[in-house]
Amino acid sequence: MHYYEESLYELTKKNKEVVILTAENRFSMRNLPNLIGEKFIDVGIMEQNLVGVSAGLSKCGKIPIMHALSAFLTMRSFEFIRTDLGYPNLKSIIVGTFTGFNSQANGPTHQAIEDIGLMRLIPNLKIFAPSNIYEMCNIFKIIDQFDSPLYLRYNDDTEINYGSDVFNFGENIKIKDGKNIAILTYGINLKNSVKASELLEKKKIFPSIYNFRFMNFKNDKYLKKILNTYSKLVVIEDHFSNGGLTSIVKEESYNQKINNKLLEINLEDRFFKPSLINDVLEHEGFTPKDIYNKILNFLK
Amino acid sequence: MNKNKLVKLAYESRKSIIKMSTDGGCFIGASLSCVDFLGYLYLEYMNIEKNTLNHPNRDILILSKGHDVPALYSIFAELDFIDKNRLKNHLKTNDNIYWHPNFSIPGVEFHSGSLGHGLSVSIGIALNSRIENINNKIITILGDGEINEGSVWESFLLASALNLSNLIVVVDRNKFQANLKTEDLIPLEPLIDKLKAFGWETYECDGHDFKSIDYAFKKLNKSNSNKPKFVIAHTTRGKGLPSIENDPTRWFVDFSKDEINLLLKELKSGIKTDLKSKKIIAR
Numbered sequence: 160m161h162y163y164e165e166s167l168y169e170l171t172k173k174n175k176e177v178v179i180l181t182a183e184n185r186f187s188m189r190n191l192p193n194l195i196g197e198k199f200i201d202v203g204i205m206e207q208n209l210v211g212v213s214a215g216l217s218k219c220g221k222i223p224i225m226h227a228l229s230a231f232l233t234m235r236s237f238e239f240i241r242t243d244l245g246y247p248n249l250k251s252i253i254v255g256t257f258t259g260f261n262s263q264a265n266g267p268t269h270q271a272i273e274d275i276g277l278m279r280l281i282p283n284l285k286i287f288a289p290s291n292i293y294e295m296c297n298i299f300k301i302i303d304q305f306d307s308p309l310y311l312r313y314n315d316d317t318e319i320n321y322g323s324d325v326f327n328f329g330e331n332i333k334i335k336d337g338k339n340i341a342i343l344t345y346g347i348n349l350k351n352s353v354k355a356s357e358l359l360e361k362k363k364i365f366p367s368i369y370n371f372r373f374m375n376f377k378n379d380k381y382l383k384k385i386l387n388t389y390s391k392l393v394v395i396e397d398h399f400s401n402g403g404l405t406s407i408v409k410e411e412s413y414n415q416k417i418n419n420k421l422l423e424i425n426l427e428d429r430f431f432k433p434s435l436i437n438d439v440l441e442h443e444g445f446t447p448k449d450i451y452n453k454i455l456n457f458l459k
Numbered sequence: 460m461n462k463n464k465l466v467k468l469a470y471e472s473r474k475s476i477i478k479m480s481t482d483g484g485c486f487i488g489a490s491l492s493c494v495d496f497l498g499y500l501y502l503e504y505m506n507i508e509k510n511t512l513n514h515p516n517r518d519i520l521i522l523s524k525g526h527d528v529p530a531l532y533s534i535f536a537e538l539d540f541i542d543k544n545r546l547k548n549h550l551k552t553n554d555n556i557y558w559h560p561n562f563s564i565p566g567v568e569f570h571s572g573s574l575g576h577g578l579s580v581s582i583g584i585a586l587n588s589r590i591e592n593i594n595n596k597i598i599t600i601l602g603d604g605e606i607n608e609g610s611v612w613e614s615f616l617l618a619s620a621l622n623l624s625n626l627i628v629v630v631d632r633n634k635f636q637a638n639l640k641t642e643d644l645i646p647l648e649p650l651i652d653k654l655k656a657f658g659w660e661t662y663e664c665d666g667h668d669f670k671s672i673d674y675a676f677k678k679l680n681k682s683n684s685n686k687p688k689f690v691i692a693h694t695t696r697g698k699g700l701p702s703i704e705n706d707p708t709r710w711f712v713d714f715s716k717d718e719i720n721l722l723l724k725e726l727k728s729g730i731k732t733d734l735k736s737k738k739i740i741a742r
Contacts, residue, residue: 178586178590197586197589197590198590200586200621202617203616203617203620205610205613205616205617207575207579207609207610207613208579208582208610208613208614208617210579211576211578211579211580211582211583211610211614212579212580212582212583212586212617213583214569214579214580214583215569215579215580215581215582215583215584215585215586215587216583216584216586216587217583218568218569218580218583218584219583219584219587219591220587221587221590223583238573239576239579239610242570242573242576243569243576243580246570247562247569247570
């Protein structure tokens with residue numbers, strides 16, 4: 160059984176209010192329908208209704224977990240998420256799959272590369288963008304720690320296990336301690352940032368690396384502290400330059416009147432070349448070697 | 460069915476709707492078209508009253524076509540869900556009584572205003588009832604213009620696929636959308652056949668005739684099928700005020716105080732008023 164599916168199953172056993180919904184996107188939860196019966200609801204290919212139905216369930220005290228392709232879930236259903244979950248602040252988890260580079264060769268229709276930006280516009284909604292499957296599924300162990308809608312940027316990478324120990328809701332973390340320069344990233348770019356830092360160490364450059372998995376928290380003291388600690392920042396994300404972590408860092412720098420040097424590694428305003436994941440990373444300049452070279456250049 | 464009580468409820472509610480049509484105004488036409496069957500549902504049909512507004516087994520009504528909320532609030536005032544004096548707060552910042560429903564008002568189950576949301580929310584509520592073995596009815600009021608929205612057709616498919624027999628849709632078939640007749644813009648007919656083809660059990664009634672409404676809902680109650688129920692309530696936009704009935708320019712109105720007094724007389728006499736206030740107000 161897929162670890163994600165297993166985690167959801169465990170959650171439904173522990174918490175009788177949890178209901179799992181999908182818009183016919185069952186790839187990582189093929190066994191769930193038989194295991195949880197009427198607590199599994201497949202609405203078919205209709206993302207707007209997926210969210211509307213979830214709002215009705217949440218209004219009645221259920222905790223709906225919606226599972227669908229992020230590009231369709233966050234864009235086609237945007238108004239439903241904003242109006243029916245965000246405005247009334249209904250507890251729910253919006254799981255967007257195939258996010259960022261993970262949509263691989265599907266092409267621009269499937270590229271969720273503005274999802275963080277869109278979700279960040281919604282009052283009350285919080286964002287969680289884990290770097291691997293263990294970190295992702297730990298959120299299900301702490302669902303009592305929040306009462307609002309949560310957007311989960313699905314990531315089932317099993318190569319790394321940062322965040323596999325239980326953490327608190329909203330807690331971001333430094334996974335590598337360095338000096339002068341900090342890399343802020345989330346999701347699939349975390350592991351390549353770590354690999355890039357290993358290359359940099361050979362050049363006696365020691366960046367700190369922050370796993371910025373939680374976003375959209377007001378008065379983010381952790382970010383303020385980072386901005387005040389490092390004179391040089393690198394923000395890496397498989398997202399447009401607008402709206403995501405890059406924007407969060409810029410906005411907070413402006414608010415704090417801090418003029419850090421910033422290296423942005425993101426998609427700027429372009430859709431990425433559809434291909435298999437490693438080829439995408441190479442084509443778009445997100446491999447460890449690319450990150451290493453960009454940081455070296457930045458420090459010149 | 461207590462017809463006298465229903466007639467009084469509808470008459471008093473119409474008076475309140477007219478009084479909300481000044482000082483900023485409201486969507487009067489759609490409010491007057493649904494007020495009779497809405498009054499029937501709350502007074503005669505639904506299992507809900509002032510002291511059960513939060514009871515887990517209550518029947519639930521979602522007003523998906525939210526712009527007719529003056530009808531809902533007027534009925535709530537008559538049934539004492541809210542203090543009637545609150546209607547005087549219409550559009551004031553000291554309350555939440557604005558052009559669309561807000562869930563902070565007792566009796567409002569879910570906020571609405573954006574068309575095409577209410578039925579999917581109702582499906583979620585109906586599913587909760589199924590999971591929890593609650594034997595209640597979930598009623599959604601749709602506007603006929605609202606049925607243009609694609610999400611409504613998603614919901615028609617979904618409710619049928621899920622066999623939600625406790626789900627009832629009532630369409631306020633006043634045959635107008637904002638500016639035009641529905642059949643002149645996006646024709647809906649034959650609507651009943653469409654819903655039948657979608658797997659719904661269908662009913663029709665005269666949405667201003669309590670006997671006809673009662674007949675349809677009593678028949679619906681006898682159904683043993685697992686299909687969701689679709690009721691077309693044939694209505695007239697602006698019903699009760701001949702000077703604005705079926706007038707496409709009186710979708711949204713903002714009357715003067717003098718006109719309000721004249722319209723209250725018109726409601727009683729049925730004799731048309733000479734209205735001077737601006738037509739076709741965009742909201």
